[in-house]
Amino acid sequence: CALPISLKDSLMSRLDRLGEAREVAQIAAVIGRQFTFTLLDAVASKSAVELEATLVKLVAAGIVFPEERSLERSFSFKHALVRDASYESLLLARRRQWHERIANALEKHFADIAEHEPDLLAYHFGEAGLSVPACEYRMRAGDQAVSRSAYPEAGAHFSAGLKLAEGLPPQDRMRRQLDFLLKLGSALVVT
16 A cells, blocks of 8 residues: 555655665565564675664664564564555665565575475565566465465465466466466365
């Protein structure tokens, strides 16, 4: 949903006052409403010490707050609107670059997440405009949902994958679309 102009301007002005910390807020916003220090550290172009100092600044400014309930050190945006304003302040090309860096970091350094949350990687690869890996992870997410008998969820993943497959080269597109359609049909029959 679009933010009202006055609220958006107020949030943007708040972000602008952060100086260099604004970029970290934007990267965190691309990760999501909640983010871990380790993932942010893996994708941000800052040393751990610089990142620590920047997070202290973001917490002091009321942009993010530390999550106490998490096993891993993590943070959340104080409000979804703050996260949305940070995300929307990025140019589309830059946003896509960050999504790609996040997806690659998840794939390379966070194998457990890649295995258990393929929908997260499908989302980031899809937002990066990389249809091939996005389709692969969307298929995995659908297959995992089927294995848990979560057929409506599986149908949603296969439908999303079908839409992603439209961006593939013609020779690969038809094969992928057929794979998604067959699995979507089975999920819909059960549902």
